[in-house]
Amino acid sequence: MVQVRALHPTNRDGSVNIDAWIARMQQRVPLTAPAVLKEACEWALELERAAIAAENIWADGASSYLTGLEMAEILAELKLDQDSLVAAVVYRAVRERKTDLAEVERRFGATVAGLVDGVQRMAAISVSQNPGKTMAFCAQTQVENLRKMLVTMVDDVRVALIKLAERTCAIRAVKDAPEEKRYRVAREVFDIYAPLAHRLGIGHIKWELEDLSFRYLEPTQYKQIAKLLDERRLDRQEYIDDVMNQLRQELEETGIHAEISGRAKHIYSIWRKMHRKGIDFSQVYDVRAVRVLVPQVRDCYTALGIVHGLWRHIPNEFDDYIANPKENGYRSLHTAVVGPSGKVLEVQIRTQAMHEEAELGVCAHWRYKGTDASSHSSNAYEDKIAWLRQVLEWHEEMGDIGGLADQLRVDFEPDRIYLFTPDGHVLDVPKGATPLDFAYRIHTEIGHSCRGAKVNGRIVPLNYILQTGEQVEIITGKHSSPSRDWLNANLGYVNTSRARAKVQHWFKQQAREQNVQAGKLMLDRELTRLALNGADYAHLIDKLGIRSQEDLFAAVGSGDVRLMHVVNVAQQLVEPDSHSEQLELIPRRATKPARRGDVFIQGVGNLLTQLAGCCQPVPGDPIIGYITLGRGVTVHRADCATAMQLQDRDSDRLIEVSWGGEPIQTYPVEIFIKAYDRSGLLRDVSQMLANDKINVLEVSTRTNKDDNYAAMLLTVEVPNINMLGRLLARINQLPNVIEARRNRKEASA
Known part of the structure; x- marks a missing residue:
């Protein structure tokens, strides 16, 4: 052992x-x-x-x-x-x-x-x-x-x-x-x-980590400073003991009960000061240093007066971080004096509370001096540090670190993610970025020539949403070039403004004729898919403020005008009674979550709902619903004793419910899907709708055995036409799907 x-x-x-x-x-x-x-x-x-x-x-x-x-x-x-x-x-x-x-x-x-x-x-x-x-x-x-x-x-x-x-x-x-x-x-x-x-x-962990790291990173300089410290350790300790005795006696005569100790100067901090100021070891004032801890703030200034009365202070070597705390919240008095025998001595004076804050992590340090000066630091990083610091501070006061972390975590969500390149470098991209966004983050040409991506060694689609810590490898082709589908927001290929601007710029460099042809194809296809192909192009370009139909197609083809913006305007022309982002004038009476005060409960439709008095569930608790006789649904905590008894006695009247947000008004729309028949096709469509939390009102499907085609007609609820466009685009990407579009009959009704 x-x-x-x-x-x-x-x-x-x-x-x-x-x-x-x-x-x-x-x-x-x-x-x-x-x-x-x-x-x-x-x-x-x-x-x-x-x-x-x-x-x-x-x-x-x-x-x-x-x-x-x-x-x-x-x-x-x-x-x-x-x-x-x-x-x-x-x-x-x-x-x-x-x-x-x-x-x-x-x-x-x-x-x-x-x-x-x-x-x-x-x-x-x-x-x-x-x-x-x-x-x-x-x-x-x-x-x-x-x-x-x-x-x-x-x-x-x-x-x-x-x-x-x-x-x-x-x-x-x-x-x-x-x-x-x-x-x-x-x-x-x-x-x-x-x-x-x-x-x-x-502080004490930071100092140990710095000193031990410095010992192995710069062994020669570490040994040199350590030797200088060892050679004078006994003399320095005798000197410090004498200073502490003299200062303690003066403070006691004034009625101040202080804790006085020799402050160890860490080897790395000595080297850093020598390196930063360009001085040698003999000019490091705080090699000889004492720390004075007093009960109250006023005692700090009394002790400072005693120190300056005993020894002459050195000009420009006094800092009042109590009256003017550092940006990181650090508080203390620092002074350098010419002590006994004409030797320079540093004295730090602070209260016990200030000392514990600096040592045990209640003092927030926002910038790591010497190695952390980054002008482009993300606000999310600072927010995360603030969150960690707040949990530590609350822990000091309340002693419960787990529950506090759960409560505070909901207030912080980083806006950047960090990804590995294949050679181990780290790049940051906005949250929600895709492999294409990552490719353009590396280099514009890599983005232009991207034809695939691997995440952690596995091939993924180009609209895959990346997560912090993943390794991303971009697959490029010599003759590959951007696809106009990348500019279709519904397909989700590029989610950062940087990547979108690069793709748009590439298409602007192409011939106008190509942009016109591509833009017409994209617009016709999207309007047909959404059953909006009755739009009058003359009215459409007038509404958009574009001079001609050809200019409209060119703008869409080059990415200057977003496809969904044109679609929203076209919808207003085809369905004049609807709002710009709605599908029809009269929404379906949506199945709204029940409400009590500001609490919404999903899964109960329009039934009367009440929170059980026995367990009084609050948002966030695991819950279960019980269908009563004449009083709607009673919502219990999942671990409620009454609910457990009901599960044994009337399990068929228990239903699954969950906490939900403010109900969103939705609109029914029919979707037609044509596909080559295969096993699991309906399952894949249903799973995709479930993942997007799309409510399905009706489904019918039939298969023609002669040509092996499957036709599906679904009635779903969506909040706006943008969601419908994204939904159709995603269905079109499923294997074997030939087309997915809004049903024309529904549009003409």
């Missing part, structure tokens, strides 16, 4: 004394069920012993069991809850495939399994999807995108903190590892996780 770290309480045989370890953890953080944490520890140890017995020993010699305990201890210092500690203990076992998430959920519940899964998703960003490269760490824009990508994927602040604890253990453990591994881990920690710790305001 790997030798047990000295910080763990041990038995006589050298193994960890779990009972003593848990007792020590309880002194740091309240445990709701210590037996559960003990079970997690014993299970992690059992899994490790089984792996050793099977000769499936970890490659780097590290113990996943001991690493889990160490991670839990780091999280206990941050006052995290028991679920976080359990997740930390079992995380490495899941990562090393000694068990799986399903087993974790079975033993410890969905919350713990979700935390482990979240940390695993963050870990996927840490390793390049191209083994031959290391995520292009040398490029600052790539580092920034990686940080944003990582933060975007975090749905629970505990996930980020567990990952920080795991990386802290990793950087501690590489001391005796090969140089290449030391450098790789240090580069990742320095570029990604030290800034994350800083932004979350967790």
Whole structure:
């Protein structure tokens, strides 16, 4: 077995004394069920012993069991809850495939399994999807995108903190590892996780990550500064002790009870200051430094007066971050003085509350000084950091991090996603982007020549909606060129203005005659499909303000005028009583969700609805409906005892219901589909309608066995003609479908 770290309480045989370890953890953080944490520890140890017995020993010699305990201890210092500690203990076992998430959920519940899964998703960003490269760490824009990508994927602040604890253990453990591994881990920690710790305001973790990373990234400079510090450590400590005694005596005589300590200056921060200011070690004033913690704000200024009374302060070396806090919220008094023996001394003065904010993550750090100056940072990234910080601050006050995260998560939705290129670079695109948008994000010519795409090695359609963390490979052809279908918003090929502008520009360069022909074909096809082919082109161009019919076709063909804009105007001409985005004058009396106050319930039609008094469900609770006699539908919580009794007694009167939003007025429309008959055709059409949440009122289908054609007639509810256009376009893309259009009979009715 790997030798047990000295910080763990041990038995006589050298193994960890779990009972003593848990007792020590309880002194740091309240445990709701210590037996559960003990079970997690014993299970992690059992899994490790089984792996050793099977000769499936970890490659780097590290113990996943001991690493889990160490991670839990780091999280206990941050006052995290028991679920976080359990997740930390079992995380490495899941990562090393000694068990799986399903087993974790079975033993410890969905919350713990979700935390482990979240940390695993963050870990996927840490390793390049191209083994031959290391995520292009040398490029600052790539580092920034990686940080944003990582933060975007975090749905629970505990996930980020567990990952920080795991990386802290990793950087501690590489001391005796090969140089290449030391450098790789240090580069990742320095570029990604030290800034994350800083932004979350967790000072002591940030400093440790920076110093250990710097040790392996710049070993010569690290050793040089460490040697300079060691050579003068005893003298410096004696000097600091003398200063602290003198200052403590003066403060006590004034009636101020202060905590005074020598402030350790971290090696990386010393090097950074030397490098930034172009000075040598002897000119770093805060190598000799003390920190004074006082009870109240007024005591800070009293202590400052005493310091300046004892020693002469150095001009331009005083900062009042209490009266004028930094943009990141940091508060403290900083001054540099010529102390005893004429040596420069830095003094920091703050209250206990200010100190805890800076150390434990209640002080919001918006920009990571030195490595985070990105002028094009996304607002969504800052919003996400703000959300994470808010959860941490509330946790400090209320002690419940899980429930708060659930409540706050609904207020944040990132507007950027982050994607891998095949060689491991990261690019950001707007949310909802497709492979074509991604192709144009890389280079205009790649977009123009795109003829296919792979996502995570699998071929996908060009209108596939990309998700953060996916690897996208664009397939190009030497003679490929943009398709005019890319400009049809209903088909969803391009969803970003950048890509659309590039496609439009390409078509503008083509011959006008080609644009006229293509525009006429596109417009005729769409108007026919929507049963609007009775539109008068003379009136249409007058309404659009276009000089001639040929100019209209050219504008549509080149992308200067959007196809759906023309369709909406044509609808007003063909159906003058309808609104621009409606299908007919009189809407069907839509099946509206029942309403009580501002609460809407889907699935009950126009039945009277009431919320059960026994369980009083609120929006967001899992619910079920019960059809009463004469009083409509009563809505219960799914776990309500009364509902469970009804399920045993009158299960046939229970119906599925769900919370819904404000009802949207819809309009019935008939759709005609012609296709080559095949097994599963109706299922595919129904599934597509269900995915788009389209309500189907009527379906009829028949097949001609002689020519193997299938004809379907569906009556569906749609809110506007734009939705109808998108729906028909998507049906047309299904395999074997010959055409899908609005039924002419319905249009003429």
